[in-house]
Amino acid sequence: MNDQRDNPVLAVNGASKSFGAVRALNGLSFALAAGECVGLVGHNGAGKSTLVGIMNGGTRPDSGTIHLGGNDETGRYSVAVARKYGLRCVFQELSLCPNLTVTENARIAHASISGFGWRRRAERVVRSKLDEIFPGHGIDCDQAVGTLSIAQRQMVEIAMAFSESDGPARIVILDEPTSSLDANIARQMLDHIRKFVGGGGSVVLISHILSEILTTTDRIVVMKDGGLVAEGPSSRFTMETLVGAMGSVVRARDAAAPPRDRTGTTPALTRRGTDGAPEFRAYAGEIVGLAGLGGHGQTETLVELYRGFGGDWLAPADVKAAFVAGDRHVDGNLPMWSILRNISITLLTDLTRAGIVRDGDERAVAQSWRERIGIRTDSLDNPILSLSGGNQQKVLFSRALATRAPVVLMDDPMRGVDIGTKQEVYAMLRAEADRGRTFVWYSTEIDEICQCDRVYVFREGRIVVELTGADIREDRVLAASFSTEAA
């Protein structure tokens, strides 16, 4: 093993990467040997995706070196260089063209299949690999990808990553490849990984199903806050030590308020759990956290809760719920407007008499929130896009908090917000909750989840655990976010 480690096929040394003020990777070193399968685990924001981006050439590190196949590629490393060497990636977000057939997608992925008869050759390449990895897959390669099920698409994507065209696949990076596969098919894929590694290939496996990581990989690398916190042969880890390594020192809750007795009170919000999942409840005056790995159904749940209040056709006289967007550009900003108009839009029904907006009142409300939440601008008439990301986020907070809405839904709203602002907003949320408002807060940060009164951890689109009071601890959230059941 050791001589292999000294001679890695892919080595990233001292890589750092910042996105604005956020430091995603902090001088991380990572090496992958031939014939080795490495498991990469870590919670949201640990830097896994950034590391994958650097390895496949899509992201350029701010500093650090990259060696591929023993050659120093620092500075000229790119997706094309990586691909030429035989490095392939399978991402969680499926990257196939839905309007093309499986064969046609294979042609796009493998530029070397060209000229007359490409269709036949492309089909042979992808079908032989599908048959090899997933015997009895039942996928017709002349079918448009859009008509396949999610699991079938994922299978095609995996088969394409392992298939040969101009050269064999030498390194395959799999980012949550089994998230849409059932246990049986996932097993087939994991078996194939072992076969591929046995033949001298290298694999990086990212998965929230820890049993897959423990049984399939040779070595596990645990990341946290853009750095490496634990590393070792997979046999040295257990579920518990792995979860423990991902968290920091288990802290007691800052304000360990005992869970209030809620018997007899009606929740402000409820949502029935499907297939035995815990019921979602939020009481007046509570901050309820939605936790778990990113993209496991938290945002969808918030949007469903919000739309459950109606308002598609008529604006209600009393706003029942307000929404704070996390993805500002998609869900939040009205980009052609001033800061003033962006603050007032949700509150507008309260500021209107006989259909006419009362300008003076509108400005007064916006002005008071500008001071309360500290929006840094010389005039509220400046365009919203003239603000920094954090200040835009403050505008979106003001938009929701300025209303009388008893329920505020927040979709990971602290992205790109500096620490000082975060502290101010936390205090404001608590004060508003004490006045009887209900907050439902999806956050990818454990620190924020730990400030909640009640926490629901999501995995694969549903709630898996409800935590209250002293149970809201990092290790409990982590353990629930990652599937620790035996496969």
Next chain:
Amino acid sequence: MSVVRALYAKPWIWSFVAAIGVWLVTIAFTGGSSAGGLAQAALTFAAFSIIVGIGQMFVITLGPGNVDLSIPATMTLAGTVALKIMDTNDSLILVGILVALAIGLAIGVINYGLIKLLRIPPIIATLSSSFIIQSAAISYNRGIRIKPPAALAEFTTATTLGIPNLAYFALLVSAVAWVALEKGIYGRWVSAVGQNMRAARMAGVPVDGVRAGTYLVCAVLASLAGLLLSCFSGGAALNMGAEYLLTSIAVVVIGGTAVAGGFANIPGIWGASLFLFLVVSMLNTYGASAGIRLLLTGVIIIAVIIAASRSPRA
């Protein structure tokens, strides 16, 4: 100077500059003798473009893909049916107006119904509904030209204090629309939907209500314009709305409303409507043939749009 700069920054200024320019060039040719008459004619004919243009403006402001192509058919159907029901009888004028309004409402409901329930893109939905509406007009009318009631014909062709009655009516519609757009919650909502429909929904804007209402307003304005046009021209004709397909969109674009939605303005519709009429009369005065006239109209429209898009937006 600051006044000039403030004016320069207005998105609608170019359509007025162009309209006045064309008017000056035309009266220069005739030696000034027709200045008053030309202005009067321009106001009269522009009134129709203004009324349908305002409806189209609200629809286009709803964002990419939103446009109402059923305006010509709506004008034809409303004019035809209303005139036939009034049957040149002055005592039935109110009934005729109500019928025209009801037709507009029904078409607006159908248009948004197609868009929402069948998930058809607005451009296709309104185009296909316009075929149905036009066919309804043809089967109802059977090619017979019905005269308008005398009082309505008189009203639409007369002037008050030297200004055509139709221009007053267009001014009234514009004033109401301006208040709704610039001062009302409706204008905010339309603009929010046009900028980012998903963000508007998550900010509490009743997106479906706003969109449906806008298609309704557009169809009602088109049916009113159709009724007025058929009274003004002495009877409803099956092709009377045809030219307003392009005109309704052109006046919105030339007037400085954002084609991609989110930003609208009403003064520009006036400038653009006057300009479009004056270009045609200028070319007529110069004795240009029909081919040259169309060619130059196209070139001039493109020139004004380029000038308007270069000006810094407020």
